[in-house]
Each structure stands twice: as structure tokens, then as C-alpha cells.
Amino acid sequence: MVDARILRTRAALHRAILELAAEKPLAEITVSEFTDRAGINRVTFYKHYAAPADALAAALEPELEVIRERFVADPDSLTAEPLEVFQHGVNDILDHVEAHRPIYLGSPASGGDGGPADVLSRLTVGTFKHYLERRALWEPALPDIDHDVVSAFYGHGLAAAILHWLQSGDPDREAFLRSMIVLVPDWWFPAAHTPQEGVDAVLAASA
Template structure:
């Protein structure tokens, strides 16, 4: 991507995050995101098809940097804490994306990032895999189940109004199959 296009993408991402922190993402318009980013509608549509898609892209970019190298962390508890720290840092954005469930593009980003992290964790720690999921289809099911459950738990945490990351981390891990935590 050329530097000008990268600057536009970053301006759009920042505008989407800033605007979504102030009100529900469903109320954001392309025109106001363009104004806030200082770009044209044409530029907007070269980077996204809707404000919620742009918001999901911005969150994905942050999550990618937050959870880089998850397999090198000392525990899944640490990784879960990093994920929830990110959500808490953008709590107004995530709560604004609840309609009553997370908007599909935002939910998809969270599930994909969590699933990729769990895949990386299993690659680095193959000793934790129980024999029942030692084939790829079974592993994919276990990862999808854990990722979906984690995101559903985050939605409940967001709706509850709680902000305590340590409490939420413990609650999510307590609901996880024991073998993930070995």
C-alpha cells in the first residue's frame, strides 16, 4: 500500500474509533466519518463498505498488535488479560457496537483474533491437547467453540457494566475446559 493510502486508512480508522466512542456505531454515517478523517467518500469506499466495517478493521489492527506472540506468553490467563485490557480501553466503542449483540463485523474480528491466538497457543504447547482433538477437524471445532464462548462472555461482561479485568479473566477461564489451562 502506498504511503498516501496508508495515511488515509489510518485517518479513517482513527475517525471511526473516535466517533464510535461517543455513540452507537449503528448511528455513524459515512459522511461524518469522512469529515472527521478529512477524506472524500470515494476514499472511504476504497477502504471500507460501511462505518462498522471500518471500525472492525481499526479494532483488528489494534488487536493484532496486542496479541502478537501469544504463544510466547506464560499462560492463557495473561493472554486473556491482554485481550480484556484492550476491550476495557475501548469499552465505549464495544458497548456502542452492542445491538444487543456485538455488530457482526466486530464480533467476527474478536472471534478470529481469539481463534488465531488459540491456534498459536496449541502450536506452541501441543502437550495440552487431549487425544480426543488430535486431528485437525476436532481441533478446529475446539478452537471455534472456545473463541465463540470467549466472545459471548465478553458481551456479557460489557452488558454487565463491570470493568474489572482480573475478575472477568478468572470467570472466563473458570468456564473453559481444564485442558486449555494445563
């Protein structure tokens, strides 16, 4: 069981980094102003994180982990078609980035800087890799693919598309979701799902 004092300290750190990252780019946040905002000293900070970017990742990841579960659910437990589950999962990520809009807009990807864009990419790539590992257990068989390559392609692509959508200021969420749906390959879903019929049905419902 984690000590209550540790939980309180981490909660204070997470609140502080979310506030600061909404006010300025992550690269401009110093440890001193971070610890001042959190009400702790530098020694305590370094017991928990090596840099503000680590604290930001830890603050954002719990929300994204909840979203991950939607993508990797066992098809036998689903109450909706897998394509609809995929659509809802992407929609959940859109909710997340909109809820933290100043953070994602203020700290765009800069190549492994540990910022929110990197956190989002890690989530999507990791989620798709996990999904493909489980999908390989279901019929029909997957094509002969490298799971790491495919999950990186679709994961980074989805994260980049989401950030582009957010930065563009385009409010048409349905158009974004339709665009993502048509990019999903037919083999992505298990046999219980009829790919093209499912695509047509979801597109018709969101038109």
C-alpha cells in the same frame, strides 16, 4: 512499500471511525458523516473500505493482533507458565475492551454486523484455532477433537463472556480471570505445565 499518502488516509479513516463509534452505534454511522469527519471524499473512502464496519475492524485489529501473539507463543520461548500466559492474554483483551469501552458498549453484537463484537470474536476464535494447531505438535497428545468446533466453542464463549463482563459494569477483574481459568481444560497446555497445580497456584495468587 505502502505509499505515504495511503498510510495518512487510512490513519485519518481509523481516527474518524474510532471517534464516531465511540459516539454512536456503528449501524447509525453513515458514509457521509464518516468521510466528513475523516476529511476525505466518498470516492477515496471506497478505495479503502466497503463500509464503516470494515474501517472499524481495520482500526481495532492491530491492537488485537498484538494480543494474539501472547496466546500462540512457542512454549520453549515462554518465561512464565502457559496458564499464566493465558491469564495475561485474557487480561490484555480486557485492557483493550476497557480502552474502547464506548465503542464496545455502543455497538453490541447483532449477528454478523461486522461491529466490534464480531471483530473480537474473530480474534478469539482464530487465535484458539492457531493455538490448537500448534499445540497438536507438543506432548501430551490432544484428545480426538475437531479444532474448528473447539476453537469456535471457546473463542465465541470467551468473547461473549468478556462483553458480558464489560456490559455488567462489574469492576472485579480478578473474579472474571479466575472464572476463565477454571474453565480451561487440563489438556489445553503442553507437558511442561502441570494443569491442576498451575490452576491452584494462579488462583491462589489472584485470591
